[in-house]
């Protein structure tokens with residue numbers, strides 16, 4: 001059998017280039033582990049792909065907030081000087097052992113870290129997927145808020161993504177409606193208050209959107225509120241009804257997850273499979289924040305170092 005070249009064997013393979021993956025990779029490399037980081041899309045996770053222009057209000061050290069893509073650029077500068085091998089490849093499979101198969105090659109590693117995050121949940125209503133194609137009116141966040149200037153936009157959901165989307169659109173959209181299926185919200189109270197106080201968002205509570213209508217793009221929405229059916233003309237709809245884990249490449253491994261597929265870990269970020277760790281939004285955490293993702297990276301790297309190098313103090317951690 002052909003043996004793998006040095007470039008194909010690592011101490012640590014991190015799958016996913018959001019903050020949890022980046023920080024795990026950087027901190028492992030700082031401890032002189034040989035690390036590869038695989039990302040099939042853009043580095044920086046949701047901050048780069050979903051909301052590059054959003055001002056992140058709660059990252060320590062930036063009291064006025066910082067634009068998401070600026071934060072990502074800083075992380076990437078850090079990554080560049082860390083010694084981590086970055087590979088723009090799609091991980092197709094991870095086998096116990098640990099072999100990682102991508103769309104280009106096979107690799108071996110002592111540790112695999114799953115940091116593939118989440119994607120927006122689909123609502124599953126008629127016309128949603130047809131109109132979610134470029135510019136047809138279904139979005140999962142206003143990634144380029146300026147595109148909504150003068151538009152009639154309807155946001156669905158009662159979590160932080162929905163409330164943040166409504167706040168992003170204030171002073172841009174002509175009309176903002178937010179539909180939530182309950183009376184109260186699960187988003188941060190402070191931001192819900194900002195939405196309420198703005199006087200610019202029409203709140204439809206105990207309501208539900210059941211269909212999207214239009215010929216080539218979104219034109220109208222059909223809603224139900226307390227048994228009544230309503231129709232509303234809109235230019236765009238923002239669906240923010242939660243997140244689902246990106247776990248396709250790992251499903252067969254027998255990882256312990258919750259009922260929604262989020263990976264269970266112990267306090268060292270270890271999964272139930274030997275050598276496999278998980279960090280960030282794909283794990284079962286009550287709080288999905290970038291500061292939590294960064295902390296997962298620090299915790300995981302510490303325990304990965306112990307696992308790979310087996311220093312004398314390892315059993316204390």
Ligand code: NAP
Nearest residue numbers: 157158159160161162164181182186240241242243287288
């Ligand atoms: P989320 O917290 O799971 O909220 C999803 C919302 O969608 C809930 O209000 C839920 O209603 C509603 N929903 C779910 N299924 C629905 C359906 N079929 N029809 C209508 N409504 C439905 O998701 P998220 O807002 O995307 O946030 C995900 C995580 O990221 C959270 O931990 C959040 O705190 C975090 N996050 C933080 C920030 C920030 O720090 N600023 C920003 C974005 C996200 P119910 O309330 O009735 O369940």
